[in-house]
Amino acid sequence: MPDIAPPAPPPEAGIRPAFDNSYARLPDALFARLPPTPVSAPRLLRLNTGLAGELGLDAAWLASPAGVAMLAGNHVPEGAEPIAQAYSGHQFGHFSPSLGDGRAILLGEVVTPAGLRRDIQLKGSGPTPFSRRGDGRAALGPVLREYIVAEAMAALGIPTTRALAAVATGEHVFREDALPGAVLTRIAASHIRVGTFQYFAARRDMGSLRALLDHAIARHDPAAADAANPALAFFAGVVARQAALVARWMLVGFIHGVMNTDNCAISGETIDYGPCAFLDAYHPETVFSSIDHQGRYAYANQPAIAHWNLARLAEALLPLIGADEAVAVEQAKAVLAGFSPAFGAAWKAGLLAKIGLSDEAPGDEALIQDLLARMAENEADFTLAFRRLADAAQGDAAGFRALFADPAAADAWLAGWQARIAADGVSPAVRAAAMRAVNPAFIPRNHLVEEALAAAVQNDDLAPFEALLEVLARPFEDQPGRERFAAPPRPEQRVRATFCGT
Template structure:
C-alpha cells in the first residue's frame, strides 16, 4: 500500500492536443470534512486507507492542496440530451486530476467532482452538493457489489462552502475513480466540429489503452465499435435484471467501456413497474425503466453516426444489428440465474411472461420477490404463497405461477441445493432504495455519517446476510416509494 505522495501517474489523456480539454485549477472548499472513504477503492488504487484520515487527504481532494503528478483537465465533449444535440457540454463541475498507475500496470482515472467552474460550466457554479455526492458514492458501491460494471467513488467530502440550489446546501466533492471517462459524447464532439483527424486520434487512443487486443485487427475501428456495442448490451442486461433505472441516458452519460456512468436521478425498482420513471424532470418518460434497452440502441446509433469518418455504413449497421440479440442473450442468462434454471426450454418464455405479468398486476416488490424465492425448496413451492403475504394482495395468481415454476424445475431434474445456491448468488437482499439514500443524506447533513457507513457495508456485499441490518432489506414505506429525484446537483 502506498501513501498519497507515492502514487505513480501517467497522464496520457492530458497529453492529447488542447482541443480535448482545458487545464483548470480546482477552486477550494472551505473547512473540508471527510464524510466517508471506500476501502475497496483504496485497494484498487493500492492506496493506504489510513491516508484518508489525514488532513492532507482532505485538503488535496477539495482543491486546497496539490500533488505532484496531478494535471487537472476539464474534458470537452458534447452529446444528445433527451434526443437533442447539445454542443455546449463538457466537464462543467469536474476535473480529471490524473491517471494513477498500479504496480500491475492498471490505469485509473482520478476525477474530482464538484471542483468549481470550468469553461464548460454554462453559467453554473461548478459545485456539487452533499446530497448528490452521497447518492453517487453509495450507488457506485452498490453497483460494484451487484457485479455490474461501474465507475467508482473513493471518498466524499462536505464543507462550509454554501451552494445555492432550491435551498442553501453544503458544498461537497466526490473523488470518482474509473478506467476511463471517455463518453459517446467525446466522439460526437469531434465529429460535429469536423475535427476528423482528432476523431481518429481519439479512436486510436481508446484502442491502445483499453482495447489493446484489437491493435492487430484487420479492421480495428469496426472491431472497436462492435466492442462498444457488446459492452453496452451487457450493461443494459445487467440494469434490467436487477431493476436499475439510470434516469438520464443522454449520450454524454454513456461510457464507451460499458460502465454505469454519471449517477443522477437513478432509482432501483421497489414495486415492479415496467414504465417506472425515476427522473422527476423526465416529463415524457423517455428514460423510463422499460425504455432503457431501446434508448441504448438509439445512443449507439448516434455514436455510429459520429464514427462515419472511420467506418463504412455496412460496418456500423452490422454492429448495431447485433445489439438486440446480444442483449437478449445476456438478459436471458441473468434471469435464468435468478430463477435457478439451467436448461433452456421453449416453454420458458411463457413462464417468464406470466411472472412479469404477475409482478406488474400486483405491484410486487421486485427485489423481495426474488429474494423470497431463494429460500423455498422445490417440494414446498406448491404451498408457499403465504410466504409472500406482505408482497401480494391476491395469493391465487401467485400460487398458480409457483405451481408452474415447480413443474418447470422437475423437467430438468433440478438439484435443490445447487439451485438455491445459484439463486442466492444472483438475487440481492440489499439494494440502494431511494428512501434509504435519503435518510442517510439527511443524517449526513446534520453531521452524522453512521448510516452512510452502514449502507456502504451492506451494499458492498448485497447478497450476504447482515443480521444487524435486516431493517435495510424490508419492504419500503409508502412515502419512500414516492420520493421525487431530479437532475439537480
C-alpha cells in the first residue's frame, strides 16, 4: 500500500474557492458527510483554464500544489462541506433502491461571477457509504473519456456537466487489470437526479422529499414556487428540459448508452458519460454499450427512454402533486403528455436546419425521413453526410454522394432536395453557412477517443488527448490540416463496443 501524502497547507486567502453549500444545508438523510480519501502522488494532467475563469476560480492557484491537493481530494479547503449524495435508480429497467455516490464526493458549491450556482464534485475520490463493496476509485481511461466528451458536448452547445480538471493519483485501480488511477473534477448545475427523488419516495420519507423538491425548485425552477401547484410546475420544467436535451443528442448522433434514472439530471444537463459513443455510419438501432445487451438504450430508443424515466419521476412526485392520488396521476399524465410533441418539434426543427431549411413546407418531413432511410441503407456517415450537404448547397455534391454505398441513392434524394431549396429564395452561400453552423465537422470520433485513451493509459502520452481536445473545441469550423479528425474510421478502426469503466 503506497504512503499517503500529507494534506497540503491551506490555500492563501483571497484566491481559494468561495463555497456556499446549499445542498449540505438540507436534512442529513439526503447525503453522507465524509471527506475524500487522499491519494499517494497527485499529478495534474489537465486543467480547464477557460472553465476555471467562468467559475471565478484562479487557474494559477488550481495548478499550484495546494490547488492540485484539493482537486485530488488530499486537502479539503476552508468552506467546503464534502458529502456523498443519496439516490436510487432504475438500471436497465430494474429498480435499485439504494445507489448513491459510490465513488464521488460533492466538495461544495460556488456562485460564478455570472450569478450561477455550480457544484464542484470529485469523481473517483474514494469509497463512501454508497460504494456497495466498490473501491470508490476511477481509472484514468474513463476519466479522460468523460473529460473529452463533456467538453466536446459543451462546444457543440449541448447542456452538459463539465470537466474542470483531471488528476493522476499515482495509484492503481484494479478492474480486469491493474490500471492507473485518476480523479475527475466535475462541474454541474446540480447533481440532483430522477433517482434522487425516487430514493425518498421509495422510503416514504415525505419530509426529505419535500425538502428536496423545495431545493430543486429554488435552484432550477424558481418560477414554479409561485405556481398553483409547485410540484407539477417543477415536473413540467424537467419534462421540457429533457425533451430539448434528447433532441439535441439525436441531432449530433450521440448515444448516451446508460440512460438509467440515476443518470437523468433534473437540470437538463447530460451527465455520466460511461459507455457513450457517437454514430459513425447511421443506423437507428445502433448500440455501443457493452452492457446494453437488449438494445434498450439504442440511438433511436432514447426519446422513449427519456419519457419512461420522466414517468418514474412523476411517480415519485405524486404525493407532492396532490393528496388525491387519482387526481395527481391525471395531472402528471397531462404534463408528461407534452414530452413527445416537445421532443418532436425540437427534433424536426433541428433536422430542417441541418438540411438547410429555415421553415417547414408540406412534404419536408417526408424529405427528411427519406434521407435518413437512404443513409441507413447505404451506411452513410451521420456527421459528414450533413456537413457535406452544405457543400451540395453550393453546387458541389461529390463529397455527399461519396458517403453512400450506392451514389444513385444520394442522387435520387438530392433531386427532390434541390427542387425544394430552389423555391425559397435563399442564396447558396447564406444557406451553406447556416448549415455549417449547425452541422459539426468534428465530433469525438470513437476510434480517436480510444486512440487517445490508449496512449495515455499505456504510454503516459497525453499528446493525442490534447490534440483531440483542441480540435473538438471548435467543432463547426473547418480546420485545414486536421482532416483525419473528421474522417470516418477505416474498417479496422471501427469501435464496436464501449465500456462503462466502473
